[in-house]
Amino acid sequence: MIELRRVLTQVEDIHHEFGPPAATPLRRGAALAVIANPYAGRYVANILPFMTELQSLGLLLARRLLAALAVPPERVQGYGKAAIVGAAGELEHGALWHAPGGYGMREVLGWRDAAPDGVAGQPGNALAIVPSTKKVAPPGASIDVPLTHLNASYVRSHLDCIEVRVPGSPAADELVYILAMSLGPRIQERLGGLRVEQISRWDGQK
């Protein structure tokens, strides 16, 4: 049973970073859920049941974030996830978020199983592994959520990062689970590398 204590959504529009203003500001956002840590203060060997329960939270946060960004799923270009564990928990409790957070977000963004060998073209959306960070930290701690292109991790223009925090959380017995999305590349990206239009393997990487 998930005890949801708090939800924080954040959306930012970046107009420029001291260079030429972009025609369309870059929109990025994050959704952060503060929940009770059912394993706070003790070592529990089998924590997998809670990972299954978290699937509903992954979907909820992904949908809330998409609503806050106010765009259809196909407009999302980059994503990432993170977890902050309160002081009475362990890092492994943060790792519980990998599967439910990642797959919840990918499902909302149109994820499908990889295409069979020999099938050309894009098999679905949200093909790339969702990059992540995690830590054990005090209330109000910030965390840098890495972002990559959602179909090809190596797309250089979309390698980005967004810093988030919840003032006052996590308390010792709390967990903060985070999803992040961006609608475009870095606002003044100009470092070459693999371009979005050059994605060809559709293997989640290139």
Next chain:
Amino acid sequence: MSAAIRKIVVQVDEIHTEMGRVVTPPTRRALAIAVIANPFAGEYTEDLAALITIGEELGGLLGEKCVAALNIQPEEAQSYGKAAIVGEAGELEHAAAILHPKMGASLRRAVGSGAALVPSAKKRGGLGSTIDVPLGHKDAAFVRSHFDAIEARVPDAPRAGEILVAIAVTDSGRPLPRVGGLQVHEILGKDGLR
């Protein structure tokens, strides 16, 4: 003069439980922050009219963004507050020029009404500085259940030549108010205090 905006950040903070008790409905506090160029950075300027105009513009823009983020009608807003952090090349009076002369009127239009003073905070700061934006009921400043604050911060702002401007709007008070005082149902709504 119109604000040269580098960035806008909008947040909604919902509290579902506090101290193990369910908060029904969840409290919701919206925060809209603009990071703008300080037109008077690095020099003393006697006439701050340009910043006063910017304050008027941002009061409307950020107030409307909060109302939109809460997905409510303007009249459903319950409390509000404002704050500014001036980058190192500016002075506290620059924050005052944005916040005090004209921002309140445009913010009140964005939230439908507002007889009460808009509580405020200001300071000089650097990248990632936090500021606690005070909150008070928009129609009666003495409503004790709505005295609150929400922390605002943008990791890469303000640069020395920038100003961070924040507006907070809620559709609720504190999660579990029980310290008495004037209640919402007792508001007369005439003098801004009670």
